[in-house]
Amino acid sequence: MIVKDVPTTLRLVLVPWAVMTACQLGVEYASVGYFSGAPNLDEELAWLPMVISPLWYMSAFVVVVICYMWIAVSWHRYVLKGEQPGPLLPKWQGGRLLDYFGKAILVWLPILPVLIAMLIFALVVFDADRIGATKSPGQLSFVLVFSVAISYLSLRLGLVLPAAAIGEKMKLGDAWRLTKPWGDVALTCAAVFAVLYVAIGILMEYFQHNNLLYLVFCILSDVVALLALSLLTTLYGVLVQGRSLLDKVQEA
Numbered sequence: 476m477i478v479k480d481v482p483t484t485l486r487l488v489l490v491p492w493a494v495m496t497a498c499q500l501g502v503e504y505a506s507v508g509y510f511s512g513a514p515n516l517d518e519e520l521a522w523l524p525m526v527i528s529p530l531w532y533m534s535a536f537v538v539v540v541i542c543y544m545w546i547a548v549s550w551h552r553y554v555l556k557g558e559q560p561g562p563l564l565p566k567w568q569g570g571r572l573l574d575y576f577g578k579a580i581l582v583w584l585p586i587l588p589v590l591i592a593m594l595i596f597a598l599v600v601f602d603a604d605r606i607g608a609t610k611s612p613g614q615l616s617f618v619l620v621f622s623v624a625i626s627y628l629s630l631r632l633g634l635v636l637p638a639a640a641i642g643e644k645m646k647l648g649d650a651w652r653l654t655k656p657w658g659d660v661a662l663t664c665a666a667v668f669a670v671l672y673v674a675i676g677i678l679m680e681y682f683q684h685n686n687l688l689y690l691v692f693c694i695l696s697d698v699v700a701l702l703a704l705s706l707l708t709t710l711y712g713v714l715v716q717g718r719s720l721l722d723k724v725q726e727a
Contacts (some may be wrong), residue, residue, distance in 0.1 A: 476554060476703045487553060488546050488561040492697060497544035498535040500693065504686075543581070544572050547704055551640035553718065571640060580640040581647060582632045586625060593621045596664045615673070622669035623662075630654065630661040631709065637711040645715075653714045664706060671699045 477484055520597040547566030552558040560566060597617060635652035654661060675696045712718040 476708070477701060483553070483560065486563065487549050487565045488621050488701065490564050491542040491545045495539040495691050496693065496697070498538045500690070502503065502535040504533055540576075541572070543700075544575050546701075547636065548572055548640040550701075550704055551637040551708050551711075554705075555637060555641050555712055571642075574639045575636060578635045582629065585647070587633065588627065589624055593617075593624070597621075618673055619669055622672055623665050626665035626668045626703075627662055630665055630710070631658070633707050634711050634715065637708050638715070643715075657710065657714070668699065668703055672696065675699065690692060 522562060545565060547573050548568060549558075549560060552571075553560065553565075554572060558566070597614075600613075613684070626725075631649050631654045632647050634653060635645045638645035675692050679692045679696070683690065
C-alpha cells in the first residue's frame with residue numbers, strides 16, 4: 476500500500492507528518508537544550524534546560540494527535556473507499572476526526588487497565604529511578620512483553636477505527652469476534668511491531684545527542700506506525716468488506 480503509489484502516499488502523509496514532527500521534536504529539543512542546529516551535539520550546550528511552559532507541551536501534544544488522526548482517517552478512506560487526497564494535503568474532515576478520536580478512546584479503555592498493571596509491576600520490580608535509563612535484560616524483556624500485549628489488543632480491537640473513518644458503525648465486541656480467527660496472525664504481527672519499536676527506541680536513546688541520527692530514527696518509527704496502520708486497514712478490508720488478501724498482495 477505504501478509503495479504502490481508513492482506520490483499519493485506522500486500527499487496523504489507528508490505535510491501532517493512534517494507538522495507533527497516539528498512540534499514534537501521542537502518542544503523536546505528546546506526543553507533539554509541540546510538542539511544545536513548542527514548534525515552533532517555541541518557538548519558545551521548540552522543539558523542546559525530552557526523553561527518551557529506546560530502549555531507548550533500540551534499544545535504540541537494536541538497538534539501531534541490531530542495530525543496523526545488526519546493521516547489515519549485519510550489513509551483508511553484512501554484504501555477502503557478509493558478517496559484521493561488533494562494536490563498537496565489529505566482532505567480535512569473534522570467530523571470524521573472527532574468520531575475517530577472518540578473511537579480511539581473507546582479502544583484504549585480496555586487496554587488502560589493492562590497499562591496500569593504493567594506500570595505498577597515495573598515500579599515494584601525495577602528501580603523506579605532507572606526505568607528510563609539504559610535497560611537491563613530483565614527490563615528489556617518486560618518492555619517487549621508489555622509492547623506485544625498492547626499491540627495485540629490494539630490489533631484485535633482496532634477494527635472500529637477504520638470503520639469510523641469510512642462512516643460505518645462497529646462495536647468493540649464485533650471487532651474482537653471478527654479478528655478471533657486471525658488471533659495467531661495478530662499476535663505474530665504484534666510481536667514484530669513490538670521488536671521494531673523497542674529496537675528503534677533503544678537506537679533513539681543511544682543517538683539522542685546526534686540530531687541528525689535521532690531524526691532518522693524518528694522517521695523510521697513513524698514508518699513502522701504507517702505499516703501498523705496499513706495492517707489494520709487490510710484486516711478491515713478482508714474481514715469486513717470481504718476482500719481477498721491474495722488479491723491485495725497481487726495489486727500491490
